[in-house]
Amino acid sequence: MASADLLGGAAPQTFIPPPSVAAAAAILQDQDTGQILYQKAPDARRPIASLTKVMTALVVMEREPDLSSLATVSEAAAGQIGAGLDLVPGERVDVRTLLYGLLLESANDAAVSLAEHVAGSEEAFAELMNRRATSLGLANTHFGGATGLDNAGYSTARELAVLYRKAYTWTVFADIVGASDLDATTASGRDLQIRTRNELLLTYPGTTGGKTGFTTPSGHCLIASAERSDRRLVTVLLGEPVPAFEDGATLLDHGFDRFRRVTLVREGEVVGRIAVDGQMVDAVSPRTVTRLIAENRVGTVERRFHPMDGLLLPVTAGQPIGDVDLVVAGRVVASLAARAARGLKAGSAPGSGGPAPPSSGPDGPLPLAGGIDDILAVLIRSLAGGFV
Numbered sequence: 001m002a003s004a005d006l007l008g009g010a011a012p013q014t015f016i017p018p019p020s021v022a023a024a025a026a027i028l029q030d031q032d033t034g035q036i037l038y039q040k041a042p043d044a045r046r047p048i049a050s051l052t053k054v055m056t057a058l059v060v061m062e063r064e065p066d067l068s069s070l071a072t073v074s075e076a077a078a079g080q081i082g083a084g085l086d087l088v089p090g091e092r093v094d095v096r097t098l099l100y101g102l103l104l105e106s107a108n109d110a111a112v113s114l115a116e117h118v119a120g121s122e123e124a125f126a127e128l129m130n131r132r133a134t135s136l137g138l139a140n141t142h143f144g145g146a147t148g149l150d151n152a153g154y155s156t157a158r159e160l161a162v163l164y165r166k167a168y169t170w171t172v173f174a175d176i177v178g179a180s181d182l183d184a185t186t187a188s189g190r191d192l193q194i195r196t197r198n199e200l201l202l203t204y205p206g207t208t209g210g211k212t213g214f215t216t217p218s219g220h221c222l223i224a225s226a227e228r229s230d231r232r233l234v235t236v237l238l239g240e241p242v243p244a245f246e247d248g249a250t251l252l253d254h255g256f257d258r259f260r261r262v263t264l265v266r267e268g269e270v271v272g273r274i275a276v277d278g279q280m281v282d283a284v285s286p287r288t289v290t291r292l293i294a295e296n297r298v299g300t301v302e303r304r305f306h307p308m309d310g311l312l313l314p315v316t317a318g319q320p321i322g323d324v325d326l327v328v329a330g331r332v333v334a335s336l337a338a339r340a341a342r343g344l345k346a347g348s349a350p351g352s353g354g355p356a357p358p359s360s361g362p363d364g365p366l367p368l369a370g371g372i373d374d375i376l377a378v379l380i381r382s383l384a385g386g387f388v
Contacts, residue, residue, distance in 0.1 A: 024239030052148030177209030272305030
């Protein structure tokens with residue numbers, strides 16, 4: 001069996017106890033691994049309002065490496081309704097400042113200005129967004145534009161978590177969503193004051209970022225990430241009847257208070273032994289695996305080694321020789337291909353990895369050891385003229 005990590009997209013561990021949130025759909029994940037700590041209708045397609053702008057930012061960052069380049073505000077961009085930076089036609093603003101406006105203020109004029117700067121039109125930019133969604137494997141996600149105002153787009157809590165985790169790998173994205181404000185000046189000389197709409201940055205200890213959204217069809221939506229000690233979590237809530245900050249904090253608390261990071265196995269650690277033609281070799285883990293484990297499940301962690309059938313000599317160091325299942329509360333959370341800790345040569349003595357011992361000693365032939373091939377070779381040499 002090939003190495004496989006089953007938690008990123010598999011059913012979550014047993015919850016203890018599940019928190020109650022008003023969102024129509026929600027998820028809580030380990031930001032580093034994708035491990036699910038809580039879910040509620042995670043694959044339900046829903047309108048996502050301005051959470052759309054996470055993909056807008058990702059496409060811009062991937063296609064415009066020069067964040068100091070200037071975008072010229074069009075009539076269409078300046079005419080956007082809803083949240084904005086009050087941009088005016090013909091005004092020139094650098095891409096970095098527009099990204100701050102996009103992600104902190106959720107500015108629709110900034111979104112369209114960025115889309116036109118990168119792709120020439122918002123329609124062409126939406127095609128890039130959907131192409132990127134496909135490449136990320138987001139099969140239940142679609143975008144109608146750069147702002148999310150049209151409610152033509154949709155996604156799921158699970159896929160938005162994937163998208164946010166991808167965008168967050170960009171340092172510029174992490175820096176922006178983790179900021180509470182920015183004072184900037186456009187190339188046209190106008191001062192801008194940009195303030196975050198993510199209240200958790202101001203009220204929830206350890207918050208590292210997120211994105212808010214609201215339209216009447218979508219309800220209140222929120223992505224929020226936070227870090228404490230050795231844990232980084234991300235939560236997504238869709239379809240809240242009121243601003244989702246309280247429920248966002250509830251889910252983050254659930255992850256931080258109820259789960260502990262546990263090392264299930266370390267790279268090179270022995271997970272089992274296997275005999276190959278009478279010779280023993282240790283099976284070791286190919287990598288370190290850690291998981292967030294519910295506090296009342298830590299004592300249930302175990303490893304189950306399954307030796308590979310039909311192994312023959314020689315065995316090379318690092319060769320797969322079996323599988324090890326990592327189990328929590330009776331559920332397999334990861335399965336790894338265990339490797340041979342050392343090599344074994346054909347004809348070696350049992351328990352050794354070196355050359356075969358001599359066939360005779362001072363007092364005559366030594367007892368035969370090894371497989372049938374070794375025995376036949378000795379007999380042939382004997383018939384040809386005695387032991388050599």
